[in-house]
Amino acid sequence: MPIEYLNHTADLGLRATATTLNEAFSEAARALFALMVDLATVRPKQEYAVHLEARSDDDLLVEWLSDLLAQKELTGLVFSEFDVRIGRDEGGLRLEGVAAGERLDPSRHRPKIEVKGISYLGLDVRRTDGGWEAQCVLDV
């Protein structure tokens, strides 16, 4: 199962599982936006390019998701498709990504809940036997 939501009494955890780290980050972003809108209704009409750096996989996940979250107000867009490339060097990690979506239209996208922030609680990006897992808890 690529996306799993985890029980947290007040908030909501998410865990994305994939063969590669790049895919795990894409799945985590899909999981984030699936909480806010019906992804099937969001057409990938406009692209938003993301360039991020961080010192660890964990930090990069928070940077990635919180940047996308901020774009919801900054650009008015919600996203349904993601393409992520993560590179590693001595300085840390670099993410080059593209998120595709369209302007939020409450009449069509069946809005659900708002996500306030990406917390550090339970934050965990790790290699598993089958690939990668990316997990975090969201304040909703």
Add this chain to the structure above:
Amino acid sequence: MANGLRLERVALSEWILPREGAMRVPGRIYADPETIAQLEEDVRNRTEWNALVQVRNVAALPGIVDAALALPDVHPGYGFPIGGVGAFDLDDGVVVVGGVGFDINCGVRLLTTPLERADVGPLIERLGERLFATVPAGLGAEGRIRLSIAEIDRLLAEGAAYVVERGYGAPDDLAHIEENGRIENADPSAVSTRAKQRQFRQVGTLGSGNHYLEIQVVDGVLDPEAASAYGLSEGRIVVSIHTGSRALGHQIGQDYLKEMTAASAKYGIPIPERELVCAPIRSPEGERYLGAVACGANCAFANRQVIAHLVRGVFAEVAGLREEAIRTVYDIGHNNVKVETHSVDGAARSLLVHRKGSTRAFGPGREESPQAYRSVGHPILVGGTMGTASYVMRGTDRGMEVAFGSGIHGAGRALSRKKAAKRFWGETVVSELAAAGIRVWAHSKRGIAEEAPGAYKDVERVVDAAVDAGINKAVARLHPLAVIKG
């Protein structure tokens, strides 16, 4: 018990988590036995995120004074538990982003109207419809005010006063808001441009999740003296507004989690859990965060002020009231950090008090309370859930002595959102409430399922535990008639 977390009951509604390991002070929990049993079960089941571990972690932070507290609505949060209070010495202590959270100064505004229950019966449908249409709520809703960066800076520095100056509400409102709706040490330069830009279209919006706007009736007066001071009487129609600092507060939280990660490393502060990253209160990083969090708080006061204005407009239109006839009883936040003076071991000390899912609850005599309420203490506004009552309470002398003058903020969740969404169906919840005489207007059915009354603890139980513990006193019960949700 697993993890060495063992609670000792010391009074009817009071438990101690004894100091051990890295804890600098004990934990102290005011709650009813059922809540305590749930917390202990979470520990036994090694539930990944549990509130007792969070109390223990807060108790391990540098400079914490007396005890890490949890109040009767305690449940797991991130960093601090929800219903958590931590007071820190200004010289040795730290300021913790996880002690405030993303929704800075999320809180409740209570308005009274001159209407009685009998007056409103035939109007309730129209009032609900018009409020739903008028107050922007739900994902992506945009406010009616558009602000430039310079105007946002003024709003962050001046809080509710700024929007009153622009014609939203009256100066009398300001005298009935915690800190007069303006926290003095706000520093807009400590807030990122991204945070300000995210707020451009968000002023005067309700949001989603547990935020709400309710028309309620006072259906029980439990403390006549205080109720009279607050202008509340049996049968009176009131309005509650529950919302916070919107995207601006969320972005401040996100920005400072990152900054505090660096600060914790720089100052060599041992962090029991990553969400508790922090900085010394008197460090440049700590002071910047406090300047930013004050901006977030001011933004929330302004947000509730604008919504109160919209509510007045609807009541004027539908019920023919003069807007001035709708009065602010009080406006108080429940995700805050404030410098306050408290008596510790008989001596007055200035402390930095974090309240996460907890309100300030100052008892009689404190100068921070509005003049009109000073003899009884200011109101505490306790949100219920859609189908249950809300409460107006007040602080007590005992609460000042043992809980840094803190109060409960709501029923507190019992079920996770995932479990609630599985167990309840939005449309069923709405029709069941309608059968009980409570009309619900909502932008999201899934949101309704997650916020179903059954997902929360019984608010009466939480109120009773706070009363039994002696930290808060119940003043009036508010029963919902119409609910607007995001």
